[in-house]
Amino acid sequence: MGRLYNNRYIIRTVLSYALFGSLWIYFSDSILNSIAGDEISLLQTYKGLLFIFVTSLFLFGLLKHFVYSYNKEKAKREESEFKFSKLAENSNDLIFVYRIKPSPKFEYVSPSSLKILGYSPEEFYEDNELNLKIIHPDDVKKSKNMLDNFTEPVILKTIRKDGETVWTELQLTPIYNNANEIEAFQGISRDVTERIKTRKMLEENAERYKKLFDENPLPMWIYELETLKFLDVNQAAIEKYGYSKDEFLAMTLLDIRPEEEHERLRNDVKFYKNEVQVSSPWKHKLKDGTIIFVEIKSQAINIQGKTSRLVLINDITARIKAEQQLRLTRIGVEKSQIGVFQLNDDGSFIYVNEYACKLLGYSKAELTKLNIKSIDVNLTKEEWTNYLKKINDAGTDTFETVHKKKDGSTFPVEVTINNFQFEGRSITFAFVQDISERKKMLSDIIDAKNKAENSEKIKTEFLAQMSHEIRTPINAMINYSYLLKDECSLKMGGELKFIFDGIEISSSRIIRTIDLILNMSELQTKSYIPQYVDLDIAKISSDCINQIKHLGEIKKLKINFNNSAASTILKVDEYSVHQIIINLLDNAVKYTAEGQIDLNITEYNNSLILSVKDTGIGMSEDFLENLFKPFSQEESGYSRRYDGNGLGLALVKKYCDINYAGIFVESEKGKGSIFKVRFPKK
DSSP states (O other), X not given: OHHHHHHHHHHHHHHHHHHHHHHHHXXXXXXXXXXXXXXXXXXXXXXXXXXXXXXXXXXXXXXXHHXXXXXXXXXXXXXXXXXXXXXXXXXXXXXXXXXXXXSOEEEEEOTHHHHHHSOOHHHHHHOTTXXXXXXXXXXXXXXXXXGGOOSSOEEEEEEOTTSOEEEEEEEEEEEEOTTSOEEEEEEXXXXXXXXXXXXXXXXXXXXXXXXXXXHOSSOEEEEETTTOBEEEEOHHHHHHHOOOHHHHHTOBXXXXXXXXXXXXXXXXXXXXXXXXXXEEEEEEEOTTSOEEEEEEEEEEEEETTEEEEEEEEEEOHHHHHHHHHHHHHHHHHXXXXXXXXXXXXXXXXXXXXXXXXXXXXXXXXHHTTSBHHHHBTTOOHHHHHHHHHHHHHHSEEEEEEEEEOTTSOEEEEEEEEEEEEETTEEEEEEEEEEOHHHHHHHHHHHHHHHHHHHHHHHHHHHHHHHHHHHHHHHHHHHHHHHHHHXXXXXXXXXXXXXXXXXXXXXXXXXXXXXXXXXXXXHHHTTOOOOOEEEEEHHHHXXXXXXXXXXXXXXXXXXXXXEXXXXXXXXXXXXXXXXXXXXXXXXXXXXXXXXXXXXXXXXXXXXXXXXXXXXXXXXXXXXXXXXXXXTTOOSSOSTTOSSOOOSOHHHHHHHHHHHTTOEEEXXXXXTTEEEEEEEEEOO
């Protein structure tokens, strides 16, 4: 119908043009005829008609071509619109045309709007601002900005009719009019919610992986399989190996492996597959040169297009060393010079070491077929059952018994049994030592002790007897000398007085020497038993001065006593304290030719200080180191100038120890000495 209509339009146009031309020629020729002759007029008429006919045909052809082209374009447009409509109707994407001129409205909305946004096309047709209302407030600005740039699609948060938020990808294409102004938009909106969720999930997973990698307490790294170069390392690896991250990234796996493992590493990576690989032990070298043992778990991954492996490292150095130590322990147990047995609850042997076999004369195969009752001559089945209950409670026990060898001979042993729980099982070990030699040595020691005690008793009795035998005549001599001295006191001259003083000094010296020897013997045999009682140190000091005073008078020495302590009562052993003071005073008198001797008692830091100071010969610094050793004297041999046996100060030191006192000495050769005894106040 359209084509027919168009042809009629062309015919009417041509006929109208012909009619108008004919009328114009007719009237124009009529005017000419009235002026000119008939022949000229007729000729003009024919010529005009011919012109009209030719130009009409031309116009008809021209108009027909125009109409044909117009119909063809219209048909194509209608076909395109039909295809677009079908495509839009069946598409999962929302396709729309939004016209802004002359007035804003939706010209077309595909049915998929209901599925994507929950709104029907009719609702969009009725509300020309619905497209703005459904945009989430967070993305309103983004939606406005997209009007300035149509090249890239924009992802917008969109609110569905049911209130659910979805993500849509919107692509707008402007439609221009003849004035090159935008009069409409063609848009495609696609639901990309799942894509966004997947991307977020991937981002979260990547972040989770990154966190797991960076914060893992175990060292981790990624290396390129082809070059073995480190691509990334975590903080634990940096702290464990001592390298900085930059240092790691400039290194390869070979740099942290001992040279002897390089070839093994190269061969190993050739056979790596995609699945997880677990291998151990490997040796790794720390920055400080320390070698550690590690277990490696690795997984193939792709990093920036590079075939790589993600590696988790577990330091098993402690475990390897423990295993090595366990092997050494097993060897040590096996080679031990003590018999080792592992027993079942019924007393049968699970394990025996080499020395156990040597002790009993069995092979391992023979001995592991026996039980404890087969080798212990003192043990019955009932006793073992009762003993096992006891050892289960106590955990350990040591006792002596007698074991029987394969040849029937017996020997004494010391057995230590340990019982403990391991993985829910009761484990019993027995450690057996042959004590035949020990028994013999013990017997010999007892015999020797008895002999020594008997010898000591004889020595003590001998010393006591000798003391009695020597003291008795000496005391008699002293007493007789005193009687003679008294009888001759009126007639005694200087020479006779010197003789009597010599007898007194020599006699006292002999008795003093005997006392020192007996006291030292008593201390060395540990037969001296101290008796601690409360005593006045000042009184004991005064008694000692009175006892030694006559010796000082003979040498014309002045002995001074000064006590500045508030209290001098201490819990001490009387005899040993008396010996300390008398020996110090005796030494002072002995080694002082002239001058004086001072005995002072003072208090200091909850202690009582007793000091004996003389103006005698003094001592060298070298001799002070040996001062308290028995028989030590600075001058020795027949040429020595002073008497003495070197026991006095040695006894003083031992008696100080008995009373928990300390002794100190200050001395200078040729200027005298000072001895200080510090008694703690208890």
